[in-house]
Amino acid sequence: MRPENQSRRSFIKGIIASGAVASTGGLMFISGCSDNSSIPASGSVERLISLNINGTVRRVDVLPNETLAMTLRNKLGLTGTKIACDRGECGACCVLLDGVSFNSCSMLSHSLTDKNITTIEGIASPAGELHPVQTAMIEELAPQCGFCTSGQVISAVALLDQNPNPTRDEARQAMAGNLCRCGAYDHYLNAVLRAAGEIA
């Protein structure tokens, strides 16, 4: 039973963060536990690591075979990052690594300990004010089902950081790593160019 005044989304996120979701937890550890009975070889990585995410250092227990997308969603409750293909083919799990976009499903969490990671949760200001890219996407009605949107926002933010005034073609190239199965590509492009106008 969730409290009356709590949204479904924050309720679910709270539960994941507390590590109490049986199904997700089970799925996570099936392979880990069954194969993990042996003691890790000496010299291999420690499981408890620090990740700098959205400006905060988070201590987290990470398996050596765990991708950042898994860590973000299942260990840290940052479920804004979506896993769709889990193969680096769709861009839904895009996050920023020192300002550069990459697919968090295709990177081991352990290789990111000394890096600054920004997820979709870190794009808006701490006070909750939306990034110009996010506002522009709302105004241009870019998201339809919304599943690819967090990845689209990340790619757009990465582009505008490097090239504040892209042409439509440059924007199209930069956004080419994000699939949208609703086919709202042109709406997203309109939003990127609108945001560029507002940031510049």
Add this chain to the structure above:
Amino acid sequence: MSTKDMMPHFDLFQPSDVENAIELLDRYGAEGWAIAGGQDSLAWFKDRVKRPVAVIDLKGIPGMTGITETAEGLEIGALTSLTEIANNTVIQNSYSLLATAAGRVASPQIRNIGTLGGNICQDTRCWYYRSGMDCYRAGGNTCYADTPEGQNREHCLFDADRCVAVSPSDTAPALVALDATMVVQNSDGIREIAAEDFFIGPDVDIERMTVLEPGDVLTSIKIPARWAGATFYFEKVADRATWDFPLVNIAAAIQLSGNTVEDIRIVCGAVSCVPRRLTVVEDIVRGSTRDAETIDLAAGASSRGAVTLNYNHFKIPLMENLVRRAIRDA
């Protein structure tokens, strides 16, 4: 096919220098796996087709990234990202063939993390092999692609030997065209291998795409100044402009004097297990003017000896036209 659970367990090592990495690779032998950007490796692990006991992450090794100008030309650390290569001004100015090729790999996100070394050493994309079937390349005794019903639209035209898989790399043809050298280190020391000899076909070893053996680490790629500032041409034909591997790609370095070709190296990717250097084309074109007659002759000769499979006949005219364009439009 796409599972969204964890990869099977492995022990992860993060050595801080090459010697340490090699020691680990030697310790684990065939059960060890060196990982660079991981854009190819992790998919293998997720599919449970490759199950290494130990994964040795090379990314923490400081000396293996970066682009340095040397007296002989350029030295590129094997872990340099494809984005960095595509955007580097020295490469853009003098060796734009490589910058263009690197910029055509996969998607922006993958280029940001994927490395030059990884792009060269990646395994083939034959889906029978990648889905874990016990084909020749996987140590079995069948090829599933070269059968009457086999889906072999992406497979090879040349030098098939039981296996019909192709080299999927975009940067490899560019490096062979630039006459690059691969610097490989193992516990015995450092050796340098010409790019042309680095890639091996199934007739040499059916289970490997390169000369690298367990315990070998590709540390850097040297590009000689010989072709700096030459006239270049790169084109990749793929089903989609992003992500897809080449159906055929072409990389050419041409030294022109007026309209006469003084020297040329031209290499075609995704038509055989190795980047295929088209020496016949080079011999026809070298010393000739770039007129229609020469170009037609060269294009026709490029596909000589091709043996098609059921679904890849289209690669012959595609390859010939790319050769034609490379010489005409470079």
